[in-house]
Amino acid sequence: MTKIEKVKYLIIGNSAGGIGAVEAIREIDKTGSIKIISNEPYPTYSRPLISKYLASKCSLESMLFRPPDFYEKNNIHTYLGKTVKRMDTDGHTVELEEGKTIVWRKLLLATGGLPIVPQIKNINQRGVFTFITLDDAKAIDGSLENADKAIVIGGGLIGISAAEALVKRGIKVTIVEMKERILNTILDEQASAMAEEALRQAEVEVITGHTVDKVTGERKTKGVRLDDGKEIPCSLIVVAIGVVPRIELAEGTEIKINRGIVVDHNMATSYPDVYSCGDAAEAYDFIYGTNRLTPIWPNAYIGGRTAGYNMAGMKAKYPGGTAMNALNYFGLDIATAGVVAPPDENGYEVLARQNDGIYKKVILKDDSVVGMVFVGDIEKSGIVFGLMRDRVKVSGFKQELVADDFGLVSLPRDLWQERLEH
Amino acid sequence: MRKVYVKEEACIGCGLCQVYCQAEHSQSKDIVKAFKRETPRPLPRIHVERKGEVCFAVQCRQCAEPWCVYSCLTGAMRRDPITGIVTVDDDKCIGCWTCILACPYGALVRDESRKLVSKCDSCPEHEVPVCIANCPNEALALSTDGENGKARS
C-alpha cells in the first residue's frame, strides 16, 4: 500500500533556490504546510564551500547556509536523502523513490544542475570524480591519501575552485582547458591571462586548447591522454566542464523546456502551480533581454524568493538576473558580470584601464553598461553592476566608470542623491 | 529602522566619521592605538567620497531588499527581521566578495587581512552610531523609520 501525504507547498531541492522560496513563503504564509525534498542527505549547505571542505575538511556545521534550527523554526518538514522519481502535473502528485506519494498544491522545481561528464574511455572508473556536491568533495578527500598529482578537466569556476583546494592539500595540479583560455565564459582575454598567471604562481600547470581523449589505466586511474597524444600521469581526475539543468522530472510533462525549465517573470512554468528557479531554470536575463541559463547562486536564491512569493499568493516579479561572479581564488580578486568579451560587431563600446595588477573594463551598448570585468580593485564594482541592473544611461560619465577613484560621487548628482537617500 | 543619512550640503569631508568608526571597531577602542598600533589594523565601515566641491560619507543603506544578503553564498549576511540591520557573521564569511559586486552603493569593504567583508553595523552598543555622534557639522543624522526629511526608503 502506498502512503499518501498532502502538502500545500512542495519544494524539490534544498539549496539556494529552495531556501529562497521557503523564506519568502514564510513571510507571507506562516502556517501553510511546507515540505522540502532533496536527494542530498544534508541540511542546506553552501555548495561553493565544498572547495573549503576539500581544502581544510571544515565541519558541516561551518558550511550550513542556514542555522541548524532553520527547518524547525520555520515549521518545514524535510525529506533529505530522498529522490523524487516521478511527477504527475495533472494529478498534482510526486512519487518518491521508496514509493511514497505526495500531493501538492504548489510545486517548486529547484533541482539545480547535473555535472557534464564527457563520454571518453574509462571516465567512470575509480579515481575520476565530479565536483558538485559535498559527497563529491568527501569522495575526493577519501582518495587523497596516496595521491600526489591531479588533473582537473575544465578551467571554469568549478575547476579553478577544485584546483585551489587540491593545491592547499599539497597536490600538484594540472588544469586541462579545451578553449584557448581559462575562465573563458566569465572573463575577457586580459583578465584570463591575469588569472592564469596567479595559477602559475601557485605552481598549477595550465594546458589550454586541448581536450582529454581518454583516461589511462584500467580500473585504477593512471593518467590522461590528451588529443595531441601527450600522456600526463596522475592519481586522480576531477571532471569540471560544466553543469546542465536537471530537468528530468519535467520531461514528458506539459512543462515547457528549452535548455532549462522555462519560467516567466513570476518564475512560473508553463504549467499552472508549478514554478522553477536556479540552475534548473531558464529565467529572464536583463542584459540579453531574453530567457537564459545563468547558473549562479545569487540568481537561484533571488529567483527562488520570487517563486516563493508567487506560490504564497503575492504577485512578485523576478528582477531578472545575469551572469555575475566575484571570485577570490589564488589571491586574485575578480568581479565580473554580463557580456565580458563583446562580439566583433558594431554597437559595443569598450572602456578599459590597466595599471599595476589592476584592470577595469566596462562594456557599453546603447549607452548602458552590458558587461564588466574588474580585477584587483573590485570594491566599487557593485556600483557599476547596479547601473547595469538598473539599465542607467551612462554616456555622460562613462569614462569615470573605470577611473581609479571611481565611487558614488563620480555619478551625476541626481544618481548619487537618489542612492544616498535610499 | 535605524539608518544613517548624510546631508551632502552639510558634509565638509573632514573624515572624522571614518576615524571614529575605525576606533569603535578596533580592539582598544582608542583612536590613537587603533590607528597606530593595532594589527590587523581595524577598518572604518564608513568612508568619505570627495570630488571637487562635492563630498559625502557613504555607508551601508540597510536596504529592506538587500542584494548583498540575497547574493551571499554562505549565509553569512543576514538582515535582522526585527531591527532591519544587515549584519555579517565573521565565522561564516569566506571573503568571496559576491556581496561587494551585488551592493549598488559600494558600501562594503574588503578586510583583506582577515579575508572578510566588513560593513556598518549601526553601532548596536550605542544609542547613536559614533559617526553621527562625532560629526562636527551635523551632516549625519539617524532615522529610525526610513524618513530622512527628503525621501522614504
Ligand SMILES: Cc1cc2nc3c(=O)[nH]c(=O)nc-3n(C[C@H](O)[C@H](O)[C@H](O)COP(=O)(O)OP(=O)(O)OC[C@H]3O[C@@H](n4cnc5c(N)ncnc54)[C@H](O)[C@@H]3O)c2cc1C
Ligand atoms: C564548486 C562550486 C563552486 C561554485 N562557486 C560559485 C560562486 O563562486 N558563485 C556563484 O554564484 N555560484 C557558484 N556555484 C554555483 C552555485 O552553487 C549554483 O548556482 C547553485 O547551487 C544553484 O542552486 P540551485 O538551488 O538552483 O540548485 P542546487 O544547488 O544544484 O541544488 C539542487 C538540489 O536539488 C536536488 N535534487 C535535484 N533533483 C532531485 C530529485 N529528483 N529528487 C530529490 N532531490 C533532487 C539536488 O540533489 C540538489 O541537492 C558553484 C558551484 C560549485 C559546484
